Amino acid sequence: MLDKHKHLLEPLPQGQVFKRLLAYTASHKKLIIIAMLLLIGGTAADLAGPILVKIFIDDYLTPRNFVTEALTALAAVYILLYLGSAVMNYIQSFMFQKIALSIIRELRIDVFRKVENLGLSFFDQFPAGGLISRITNDTEQIKELYITVLATFVQNIVFLIGVFIAMFYLNPQLAAFCLLVLPVIAAVMYLYKKYSSIYYADMSEKLSELNSRLNESIQGMPVIQMFRQERRMNKEFAAVNEGHHRAWLKSMKLDGLLLRPAVDLISILALMLVLTYFGITSFAGPVEIGVIYAFVNYLDRFFEPVNQIMQRLSMFQQAMISAGRVFKLMDHEEPPPLQKGSETPSIKDGAVQFSNVNFSYNEKEQIFKNVSFQVKKGEMLAIVGHTGSGKSSIINALMRFYPVDNGSIFIDGKNLEQYTDSELRSHMGLVLQDAFIFVGDMRYNIRLYDENINDEEVRQAAEKVGADSFIERLPGGYSHKIGERGATLSTGERQLLSFARTIVKDPKILILDEATASIDTETETVIQHALEKAREGRTTIAIAHRLSTIRHADHILVLKEGVVAEEGTHDELIEQKGIYEKMYRLQKGRESVSE
The missing domain is CATH 3.40.50.300 (P-loop containing nucleotide triphosphate hydrolases)
Incomplete structure (x- = not known):
């Protein structure tokens, strides 16, 4: 690869990449607004469930106040909220995925159109396998970003906001204490983002090299077999494959350390904080069992989306690296010689x-x-x-x-x-x-x-x-x-x-x-x-x-x-x-x- 193409291997700032990815959502504003409203509605209906259970425990079960009409109405509302949440979440999830597939279709067309309009000097020097990898593998990673990662992030962030609103409704002081968990989670995310971006960039380049080697070997198979070079080519392919394997192992070790185990440890500490608070409060006066149930339930629900977000961080990092590689290609300027001047002559004789x-x-x-x-x-x-x-x-x-x-x-x-x-x-x-x-x-x-x-x-x-x-x-x-x-x-x-x-x-x-x-x-x-x-x-x-x-x-x-x-x-x-x-x-x- 020539020096003028080496910049295609350099990573783009992730903030810039993310802005460009979001720019593709501009033509889908109406659908996104509808999907967001459904998401908020479904989340609100889902989060209302523990509050209804708290009302049942504290207002009816504990005082043994079994009013048939009130309990029936409470149960009906609970069931309707559950069904409404399921329907709204299904529709908004389908809409988000539909938007994501439309965006990735547009992106693939844009990158292929860009490649078609590059000059032949580019194709003379840039490996064909690397191009194929960017147009197929990298765009596939971006598709997962839109379909799986961003949808999960949006849904869970809305859910987390709803959880905190419900927690502040139940106990503002304890909810404020729970906010201290957020900087710790943010620190874990920062560390993961910092190191995983290095590993995934290396992994993507190794995959491109792997595709280039495959493309070259398949195209040149008659020559390889004619000169009995199968063993040598196999060794070279194995070496490239081993590099890709090692890059994967590094990312897996990082995932194993900073994803689920770290969040689980934070969730245990948060639960201990909540139970300690209620234990100390009980010495000063009675504690409502319904409030304890609802708070612990919300705390558990709080860490469920956090875990989902952390699990998607690896996919997010892979997609951001892949998107950066695609945008680098789309930004590369190496057009063929173009028409100059405003005159547009026609060829008549062909001299x-x-x-x-x-x-x-x-x-x-x-x-x-x-x-x-x-x-x-x-x-x-x-x-x-x-x-x-x-x-x-x-x-x-x-x-x-x-x-x-x-x-x-x-x-x-x-x-x-x-x-x-x-x-x-x-x-x-x-x-x-x-x-x-x-x-x-x-x-x-x-x-x-x-x-x-x-x-x-x-x-x-x-x-x-x-x-x-x-x-x-x-x-x-x-x-x-x-x-x-x-x-x-x-x-x-x-x-x-x-x-x-x-x-x-x-x-x-x-x-x-x-x-x-x-x-x-x-x-x-x-x-x-x-x-x-x-x-x-x-x-x-x-x-x-x-x-x-x-x-x-x-x-x-x-x-x-x-x-x-x-x-x-x-x-x-x-x-x-x-x-x-x-x-x-x-x-x-x-x-x-x-x-």
Whole structure:
């Protein structure tokens, strides 16, 4: 990971994180108000129960005053309060969870939209597994914060306030003494928050590393098995997993010490305080049994929500750390090069011109320098050179995936920077060496979400590039289902499908990045035939590995260490007896030997 991405691993202040999480509740104010009113009503009904029992004990049971009508009314009120509390608590709990699920849906959409709008330079350096972990695992932790933690906190805080109101109603002096418990509980919470944030941050990073390792291993499984690296990869995975395990153990030890045991000790001390108070008071005069019952009942009820809050603190800390990681990603600014100026030109012919263009990925090491060329509508430019000479980087600059350092790129005489992204993408077709195939059917992979492309256009595009022959042999034809990355298709079939996907868009500029480098000779012949048709009336730029495929190019650039070393037609370059001629003779000799 580059230095400019290291800040993504630094934690955000929890106060800032919590404010941003609460900001997502703004669009749900009405539902939250209704849920809060139901919560207060349900809590009040629940807390009224011990007071009714106190009235029964002190006013009726102790003096043996059994008035049937009064006792019946008291029992009816008690039952109605219990049922009302149950109904209101059920509805408010459902509403809070509904709000929480809506919020997490919005958050996931926001973070995914942010990731989609980051420049390719970000994806080149940030591990894919780490991204997946933030979008899935971390947002799942945030979901638990809204559904379980915040709902529990709100419900129990309202309940605690109600308990103290009831306790002050019964005995203001003793209730005031009980308030001394709150600073002790706050101190325990502070200690837990301080140390658990460190452990959970470490745990989250270890989980991201674990996902990154998994993603890399699964993607590279053929290579791992081919070179018999299973044991080494297993050791490396076990080491990362052990780090995650140790981080979990630290957090569990902290939970075991500062959660339930600490609160239980405080509750015992509080109970001793209350019983001592009533014991001392009894020497001065009689003590009402109903008051003792109600007070002890409320004290027990007081520590029940405290325990629930403490138990949720671990989830709260995990969610806050996860939310901080998600917001760090959402705050990261690394957009692709964007349109500049207010002018919005349109691409009509697709003529391309590079004028003294310099390019680098890190602003330090130049990939290519002072590259200039021009390709008119209907012409084909081929770019060749050894690995690392800057061929693919020219395509990245033309597609505006990355900004150029110096110089200018023009399309139809207008600077590349003036075009909108939609204008560029709708008139450029790109075929890569490694064709990416999505899960879905054949028709979907050619159309790619564009509902304006009908089935007939899909079929015509497949016919034009020669893909129809293998598609129609498949079960279901164009409705044939494809697995992840098109694993059930051959390399050539995936490439033909990629060609069809490009041609169906009818681009003005066709870009081929070593599109025939990894396919067999028979498929190459099919693609070459399709290419001859596809390049008619289009500007074509082809990066070539097999020089035999570009013999008929209108112009050829030969790159060496990022500089245009030679240029001309195939025949002109052969006559120069330079780099191109040597590369061509060498490849021709290899092909003769293979034959």
